[in-house]
Amino acid sequence: GENVEQHPSTLSVQEGDSAVIKCTYSDSASNYFPWYKQELGKRPQLIIDIRSNVGEKKDQRIAVTLNKTAKHFSLHITETQPEDSAVYFCAASRGSSASKIIFGSGTRLSIRP
Amino acid sequence: DADVTQTPRNRITKTGKRIMLECSQTKGHDRMYWYRQDPGLGLRLIYYSFDVKDINKGEISDGYSVSRQAQAKFSLSLESAIPNQTALYFCATSESRDRGRQYFGPGTRLTVT
Numbered sequence: 001g002e003n004v005e006q007h008p009s010t011l012s013v014q015e016g017d018s019a020v021i022k023c024t025y026s027d028s029a030s031n032y033f034p035w036y037k038q039e040l041g042k043r044p045q046l047i048i049d050i051r052s053n054v055g056e057k058k059d060q061r062i063a064v065t066l067n068k069t070a071k072h073f074s075l076h077i078t079e080t081q082p083e084d085s086a087v088y089f090c091a092a093s094r095g096s097s098a099s100k101i102i103f104g105s106g107t108r109l110s111i112r113p
Numbered sequence: 114d115a116d117v118t119q120t121p122r123n124r125i126t127k128t129g130k131r132i133m134l135e136c137s138q139t140k141g142h143d144r145m146y147w148y149r150q151d152p153g154l155g156l157r158l159i160y161y162s163f164d165v166k167d168i169n170k171g172e173i174s175d176g177y178s179v180s181r182q183a184q185a186k187f188s189l190s191l192e193s194a195i196p197n198q199t200a201l202y203f204c205a206t207s208e209s210r211d212r213g214r215q216y217f218g219p220g221t222r223l224t225v226t
Contacts, residue, residue: 009153034214043203043217044156089155100171101215103148105155 002027004092006104014112019080021107023090024072030092033066033073034101038087047088048075077109085111116140117218119204125224126194134189134221136204142216143209145187147171147179150201150220159202162187163209194225 003026013019025033034049050057050064050073057064061080066073077084087108093101117138126132136145147159158171160179168179176198180188191198204218 006155043219045217046214049214100158100161100169102158103156105153 002030002092002102004090004102004104006090006107008107009105010108010110012110012112013080015080015082017080019077019084019109021075021088021090021109022072023074023092023104024070025092025102026071027092027094027102028071029094030071032093033064034091034093035062035064035075036089036091036103038089038106040086044089080111082111082113085109117204117206117216119202119218119221121221122219123222125226127226128195130194132191132194132223134202134204134223136187136189136218138185138204138206138216138218140206140208140216141184142206143184144207145181146205146207146215147177147187147189148203148205149173150203156203159189191223191225194223196225199223199225 006023031052035047036044037047038044048059048062048064050066055066061078063076087106089106090104091101120135143164146161148156149159150156157173159173159177160171162168162181165181165184178190202221205215207215
């Protein structure tokens with residue numbers, strides 16, 4: 001069945017350093033790849049997404065890259081700040097034809113002061 | 114998003130009891146979802162509905178049932194609750210033309226004793 005694997009499950013970085021979270025997906029028909037951030041006690045919220053017709057997308061300190069051939073995509077956070085501490089989920093979907101989204105298992109990111 | 118609400122926010126119930134979790138949205142979205150979140154397992158899809166007359170099972174539907182009473186309301190029922198259904202439950206919505214971007218409710222923390 002469809003599957004999304006996410007690594008690492010926990011990540012601790014020094015404030016100001018970069019953080020990278022990686023995901024692989026199994027369904028080659030997937031064409032939409034969102035990333036969600038869930039702060040402690042809060043609901044998941046979309047922070048960035050990428051569609052299969054582009055290889056990279058950037059929004060201030062966060063960026064996502066997509067390699068369709070290898071079926072993997074990554075989230076990059078630069079110049080990390082304390083407020084970046086959260087659980088991050090990647091996901092993959094086929095898009096409008098069947099918008100069921102498959103989520104990765106999450107990465108708990110901690111920023112050390 | 115305040116446009117997606119869930120009731121109750123917290124619930125403690127006993128094994129064997131029937132319980133209903135409710136979700137309402139004012140976003141006008143046609144698609145609604147129920148997820149379960151367990152530590153280390155990410156978000157797993159229980160049921161989803163693409164419109165009022167369309168209900169689909171997700172990856173972990175056993176022990177759960179749903180009702181789409183109107184476009185804005187989607188309820189999740191546990192017919193006979195068991196302890197391993199203790200989890201955080203999220204409702205989400207999406208718009209069919211938006212390629213799957215999901216908006217989550219605040220979550221319901223359910224404990225089955």
